Amino acid sequence: MAHESPTFSPLYRQIKNLIVQALDAGEWLPGQTIPSEQELALRFGVSQGTVRKAVDELAAENILLRKQGKGTFVTTHQDPHTFFRFLRLKAVNGGPVLPKSMPLECLRGRAGIEAARALSIEQGSQIFIVRRVLKFNGKPAVVDEMYLPAEVYPDLNMSMLRDWQGSLYSLFETRFGVRMVRATEKIRAVAADRRVAEVLNVQESTPLLSVERLAYTYGDKPVEWRRGLYSTEDHYYVNELS
Amino acid sequence: MAHESPTFSPLYRQIKNLIVQALDAGEWLPGQTIPSEQELALRFGVSQGTVRKAVDELAAENILLRKQGKGTFVTTHQDPHTFFRFLRLKAVNGGPVLPKSMPLECLRGRAGIEAARALSIEQGSQIFIVRRVLKFNGKPAVVDEMYLPAEVYPDLNMSMLRDWQGSLYSLFETRFGVRMVRATEKIRAVAADRRVAEVLNVQESTPLLSVERLAYTYGDKPVEWRRGLYSTEDHYYVNELS
DNA sequence: AAGTGGTCTAGACCACGTC
DNA sequence: ACGTGGTCTAGACCACTTT
Numbered sequence: 001m002a003h004e005s006p007t008f009s010p011l012y013r014q015i016k017n018l019i020v021q022a023l024d025a026g027e028w029l030p031g032q033t034i035p036s037e038q039e040l041a042l043r044f045g046v047s048q049g050t051v052r053k054a055v056d057e058l059a060a061e062n063i064l065l066r067k068q069g070k071g072t073f074v075t076t077h078q079d080p081h082t083f084f085r086f087l088r089l090k091a092v093n094g095g096p097v098l099p100k101s102m103p104l105e106c107l108r109g110r111a112g113i114e115a116a117r118a119l120s121i122e123q124g125s126q127i128f129i130v131r132r133v134l135k136f137n138g139k140p141a142v143v144d145e146m147y148l149p150a151e152v153y154p155d156l157n158m159s160m161l162r163d164w165q166g167s168l169y170s171l172f173e174t175r176f177g178v179r180m181v182r183a184t185e186k187i188r189a190v191a192a193d194r195r196v197a198e199v200l201n202v203q204e205s206t207p208l209l210s211v212e213r214l215a216y217t218y219g220d221k222p223v224e225w226r227r228g229l230y231s232t233e234d235h236y237y238v239n240e241l242s
Numbered sequence: 243m244a245h246e247s248p249t250f251s252p253l254y255r256q257i258k259n260l261i262v263q264a265l266d267a268g269e270w271l272p273g274q275t276i277p278s279e280q281e282l283a284l285r286f287g288v289s290q291g292t293v294r295k296a297v298d299e300l301a302a303e304n305i306l307l308r309k310q311g312k313g314t315f316v317t318t319h320q321d322p323h324t325f326f327r328f329l330r331l332k333a334v335n336g337g338p339v340l341p342k343s344m345p346l347e348c349l350r351g352r353a354g355i356e357a358a359r360a361l362s363i364e365q366g367s368q369i370f371i372v373r374r375v376l377k378f379n380g381k382p383a384v385v386d387e388m389y390l391p392a393e394v395y396p397d398l399n400m401s402m403l404r405d406w407q408g409s410l411y412s413l414f415e416t417r418f419g420v421r422m423v424r425a426t427e428k429i430r431a432v433a434a435d436r437r438v439a440e441v442l443n444v445q446e447s448t449p450l451l452s453v454e455r456l457a458y459t460y461g462d463k464p465v466e467w468r469r470g471l472y473s474t475e476d477h478y479y480v481n482e483l484s
Numbered sequence: 485a486a487g488t489g490g491t492c493t494a495g496a497c498c499a500c501g502t503c
Numbered sequence: 504a505c506g507t508g509g510t511c512t513a514g515a516c517c518a519c520t521t522t
Contacts, residue, residue, distance in 0.1 A: 008518080010491060036507060047493050052508085060302070061484060068508050069500030086483055090428075182484040186332075188474035189431040189449035207431035207449035213483075232430035239481055241328055241455075242303060242424040250499080252510060278488060289512050294489090310489050311519030 015044050016054035023063070023074065023179075024218040030076035030173050034064065037072075063181060077170040077180070086169065086183060086215075087134075089141065089235045097136050101168060103161035104131040104143075104199075108150065115147045118214055118225040126150035130161065132168075133199060141235055143199050144211075144228035152178055152223050178223055183215040187237070192229070200231045209237055257286050258296035265305070265316065265421075266460040272318035272415050276306065279314075305423060319412040319422070328411065328425060328457075329376075331383065331477045339378050343410060345403035346373040346385075346441075350392065357389045360456055360467040368392035372403065374410075375441060383477055385441050386453075386470035394420055394465050420465055425457040429479070434471070442473045451479060 019034070028034045037055065041048045055072060058064040062085065065073045075082050080098070091097060107129045116123040127147050134142035146168075148156065153176050164171045172178045191205040200208070209230040217223045230237065261276070270276045279297065283290040297314060300306040304327065307315045317324050322340070333339060349371045358365040369389050376384035388410075390398065395418050406413045414420045433447040442450070451472040459465045472479065 012491075033507095038507090049494085050492060053491085055508095066508065067501090069502080069506080071507060088481075088483070182482070185481040185483060187429065187451065187479040187481065189451045189472075191449050205447075207433050209429065209431045209451075230431075236454075237429040239330075239427040239429065240424070241330070241427060254510075275488095280488090291513085292511060295510085297489095308489065309520090311487080311521080313488060313520095 011046055012050045012053040015046060015051060016057055018044060019054060019058060020218055026177055028074050030074045030179060031078060033071035033073050077167055077173050083167050086180065088237050088239060089230060090238050091136060091235055099134045099136045099141070102133045102135060103158060104133060106130050106156065106158040106161055115225055119147065119149055119222050121149050128153060128156050139234070140200050142228050142230050143196060144226055147225040149223060152176065178217055180215045180224065181217055183213050186212045196229055202231055202233065253288055254292045254295040257288060257293060258299055260286060261296060261300060262460055268419055270316050272316045272421060273320060275313035275315050319409055319415050325409050328422065330479050330481060331472060332480050333378060333477055341376045341378045341383070344375045344377060345400060346375060348372050348398065348400040348403055357467055361389065361391055361464050363391055370395060370398050381476070382442050384470050384472050385438060386468055389467040391465060394418065420459055422457045422466065423459055425455050428454045438471055444473055444475065
């Protein structure tokens, strides 16, 4: 009720944090509804308007999804809308196609200095390294390499990747309870080396997009470092500046 | 007051549109404050809370900027923050540097089929074509080519471009009253041809980012079509996925 | 002290979806 | 008919800036 002056945080932000904690703890799973605003207001001992403002922010961050008349849902990577928020590649011709992920390998390794710094883990920690190809209509368009803290994805393995129908992030979400909430990307143009050219079925030294991504889960915790090489002969990377 | 069921638009959105109209009409200029929420509430005959929600959305879209205790301001491309919203290129090493724009040429021409479609104007309409280089610390990093409807930028010319200290968009904003509000970009990787390689001071066939941008002013009116070629030897394009 | 935006509340009513 | 989120209002008080 009273606003403490130093390090002041409004009530609705504290409520927001409590909701994120509950999400992080798995109290409400992806795809499910969370309690109604009235229920949350009762639970946290604040007015409905204050809950509303907390939920508003989480909805703006695409962590929750409001549906009038139905309730408020936890977003899920099962949903194509969420999927395309993280894959910004569009076909030049033709409508949107759900790409197919083809895993190439899944190795256990140890974090080098770069990976350790990106993932905020100890150098030498156990990590998984996953390489895979993304195909649109059977045509390879992306090859990427992921670095994943082993602690977060306990028993990840090749057959798991091969058997899963759907996106990688939806696998991580359902199998390990890790939801990617946001990511940053650094994009460069590079030339295809021979190995990559073969995989993507392009000529050696073809210009490719190099997309380095750091993906975060709740609480700004980095849980994936990835580098993708995108062929842009039939696709382009879309971005909205606003 | 009463909600008409078909084509229902909430009050705050109507207020938002009225505010945008006033901005578009130049009633409040970039960098200036708009009237207080109370004044706007009186003017539009609604409660302060309704004005607040309208302003909230405009602030979320970076069209307005709220400053507690001071007022609500019209954003301006003079502000570095706004500038970097539209230039997503960061130096690999070293802090942020304000790049310098070096105009190469400014031609009058007529819209081809592509430009006409992008800009939603008649094929054959008068347009300006501007080519320029962006230099960071004296090093060329971007060369781009802009297509601008002549109607919007009446007496644009080379000396105007040369004399202006600041970003192109701040020139457009102060000289022609055209504010870029949002843009979409399509990004590909391409090889530098000889002409571009010379301008950017890289080897021929170096991989470059090709960034095609369509920029909009109020009311989703496209007012600039541009294609940039970015050298990513010392810089990278940053993007936030959220 | 006065003016601005920011927070919080309580209540009324509307729009949408389900039962 | 009921429950959900969505809108709108009115009022009180807080935090920040300027006078």
